[in-house]
Amino acid sequence: MRVLVTGLGTFWGSRLAQQLEQRDDVEIVVGLDTTEPRLPLERTEFVKADSSYSILARIVRATEVDTVLHTHLLVDSTQASGRALHEINVIGTMNLLAAAGTAGSTVRKVVVKSSALVYGANFQDPCVFSEDMDRTRAARTPVERSLLESARFFRDFAQDNPHITVTKLRFSNVLGDDIDTVFSRALHMPVIPEVLGFDPRLQFTHEDDVTGALLYATTHDVPGIYNVAGDGQIPWSEVCAVVGKRRIPLPPLLTNWAVEPLRIARVLDLPPEMLALLRYGRVVDNHRFKRAGYRYRYSTIGTVDAFARGMRLERSVGDSHPSYRYERDVESFFRHSPAVIHEP
C-alpha cells in the first residue's frame, strides 16, 4: 500500500501517519500540509504544500500512491477564517479529487475525515441522525457550508470513478488528551458555559477511535458514508459533572452576541455551530460502521471519563507531552543519508 496523507500537520494526520508507519503492508507514506508535522515520524515523507494542494497531481503521478487519506478538512472554525476554510475544505478537496481521478491515476481508495457538523443542530432535527438523512435547515456558518460543498465533490467523484473506493467518515465531537477542540477548550475553563434552560444530548468520539476508524477504513474496503461516534449519549450537564466543574449560563436570546466579549478578550471562542450544539445537541446513529466491522474502543461516557482522567493528571503534572519540533535537515538526514543504517 502506498499512502498519501493530507493534513500531516494536524493531530489527525500526524497520528495516522505514525500508525501507518508501523504496518508492514504500507510501503510508503507521503504527508502533505502547509504546516510541519506535530509528532516525530520515522519514514513518512513530508511535503510542504500550499493550502489548496495545487501540486497534488504531480505528487500522485510521481509517487504512484494507491490510497489517499484526506484528513485535512477543517471543522474547527475558530482556527481559520471563512475564506481559509473555503480554500482548504472546498478548493483543497477539489484539487485532491481532481488529482486522484485523472486518467492513469493509480489511486484506488480515498478515505475522508469529515464531520457530523454537516447535520447541523436545530430544533426540528430528529433525535438520531442516520447517514442518509439531510439536515433540517440550510447551513449558515462558513464551516458547515464548506463541508457540505466538499461533500458534493465526493459524491460526484464516487459516481464518476466506480473503480475507486470512496469512504467518508463523519466524526462527532472529538475529545481526548492530545487533541484540541472547541469542546476540550470549553471543558478546560474554570466554569463551563451552557445555554440557560437547555441541556442537550451530545455524543463524543475518543481520539483513539478517530485514528482507529480512519485506519480501519484504510485497511478494509468499506465504501460509503459512515457516522463515527461513541455508543450512547450524554447530557451536557452530566459532562460538566464528570469533569467536576460548575456551569455558567449564557442567555438563551442573542447568545451569539453574548459570547462576543469572551472571544474578543481571548478567553473562549464559541463559534455559532458550537452554540447550536449547546442548545439542541446532536446524536448520530453509529450502527452502520459497526455493521461494517469496526469495534469502538470507547463509548461516549467512556470518552468523557477518559478525558476527565486526563484533565486530573494535567492538573497535577501540567502538560506532560514531550514537545517535538520538525527540523527539515535532521529529518532528511535520518531518512536519506547513507550513514544511517536502516533495519531490514
Added chain:
Amino acid sequence: MRLSRGVPERSDRPVPDPVPDRPGAGRPEPRAPWAPPPGVTAPASPEQEAAAEPDLGLSPDSATATGRSLVPLATSTESREELDLEPPDAELRRSDVDAWGRSERARALARSLYDPLYRYWFRAEWEGLENIPTDGGALLVSNHAGAIPSDAPVIMHGIEVELQRAVYGLAENLFRALPVIGTLWSRAGGVPAHPDNAYRLLHDERRLVLLFPEGAKGTGKHYRDRYQLRRFGRGGFVEIAMRAGVPIVPIAVVGAEESMPIVFKSKRLAKLFGIPYFPVTANTLLFGPAGLVTYLPAKFKLRVLPPVHLDAEPDQERYSRSRVMEESEKIRDQIQVALYDMLRARRSVWFG
C-alpha cells in the same frame, strides 16, 4: 466513578420490590404488570393515599403509586438485530436520561405532582384500557383539544399509572426551541414529532407512542366547534404505524374541550407573535393571567377503542397514498363516532 451531584446509579433498572422502610406509609402491593382496568376510578384506594402524601418523588423510596420505574430497559436493545454489538446499557448512560431526553426520575416527579390534578380535578375515567397492548409497540392516536391541551398529560399519566408502561408523547418541535420549558418537556417524556423518532420508538424500542393527528388545528379550534374532529393531517401517522409494523390504538377523549375553551381567536395577534393561533380562553376571562395555567374542572372520560391492525408489510419505501388516507379516515371516523356516543351519555360537563 461517582458523579459529584449524586446521580443514583442505574436507578432505572427494574428493581425487585423494595421492602417498605416506612411502616406507616402503608405501601400497597405493587400492581400486577397488567391489572384489569378499574372501570371507574375508585375513590381513595391505598395507592391514591400514598400518592396524596407530600412525597415529591425525591426520596429514594418514592416508588409509591406513581413513582414506579416504568421503562423496562432490557427491551430497548433486544429488538436490534446486532445485539452482540450493543454494549451493556450501564456503559452507555449513567444518569437516567435516556436517548430521547426522558428521565424516569423527572417523570416520576411529574407524575406525583400531577396525580392530584388527574384524580381530583379532572377525575379521569377510563374504559377499554385492555385495548392497549401490554407489550410491544403501539401508536396511540387521540382527538386534541383545549387552548393549552390538557389531554396529552391526562393520557400519558393515566396509562403510566394504570398500566405501568411508559408513554412517549410526540409533539410540535417548537417546544424544543424554548429554554427551560423545552428541557422539562423532554425530560417528562416529550419527543419532537419527527417520523424517524416515531419509527425508532415504535419499531426499535417497542414503546407506546402518543400522537395527535389533528395537531394545532385541534387545539386551536373555537369552542363552538368542540368535538368536531379536524383533518387528520396527511395520514402520516398511518404510514408510521405501517412502516413500524405496530397497531394503532384510537382513543376518544371527552372533557379536554371544556377544560380550556377558546371563546375568541385573534388572527392578527397570532401573526404578530408567529404562533399557530392566539386564543382568548374562558379561563383567562374568568381568572385573568392565572387562567393561562388554570384548567376548568371538566370531567374527563377516555375510551380506548380496539386496536387497528394495519395489514401492511413493514419497512417499505413508500405506501399507497390511497390506502393510507383510507385507513386514516376510518380511524378518524371511529373516534368521531365514539365521541358522539360518549357525549350522548354525558349528562353534565362537570360531573360526567
